[in-house]
Amino acid sequence: MVKLLFGVSDTEECRRAIKTxxxxxxxxxxxALTLLHVTPEVLVYAESGIVDYGTIENIEKEKSNEILDEFEKTFEKEGLKCEKILKTGNPIDVVLEIADQYDLLVIGASESSLLHRIFSSHQNSFINSxxxxxLVAK
Known part of the structure; x- marks a missing residue:
């Protein structure tokens, strides 16, 4: 059995990777397809005033589960069952922490914007580490 780990994010590039x-x-x-979505840790700064950390965390978790559910439904329509994993932390660290349990890591290609590639792309970190x-899917 081939075990695929698909790093899911809320981007069009990632959605296009579904077709691939x-x-x-x-x-x-x-x-065996596993969908992994990693949410960054919620940081609350003192200057921001009174904030309910739990509420912010729950909102982020809800958004993340909606993303995972959307991807799961798309794959299930095509007859491909999947497992979902939601974790919090640095996406690179989390993915690399569990990657050795799988045969192939699938990620969507970085957004085409030069600024996004320079400052936000995790693609090279995944590939190199x-x-x-x-598999970088376009």
Whole structure:
């Protein structure tokens, strides 16, 4: 059985990667797909006034679960069952922490904006640090 880890984020590039996964792996019974979404830790600064940390954390968790559910439903329509994992932390650290349990890491290509590539892209970090092969899907 091929175990795929798909790093899910709320981007069009990541949504386009769904088609790539389906085209390559289809609805094969020998594929175990895990969807992983990592939310950053919620930081609350003292200058911001009185803030309910728990409420902010719950809102972020709810948004993250909606993203995972959206991806899961899309794959299930194509006959591909998946497991969902939601974690909090640095996306690179979290993905690399569990990557060795899988055969292939799938990520969506970074957004095309030059500024986004320079300042926000995790793509190169995943590729350079991953203990398993990485498929960058466009």
């Amino acid at each position: 996964i389906i085209n390559i792996f289809g609805s094969q019974d020998k594929v 991953s203990p398993i092969p990485v």
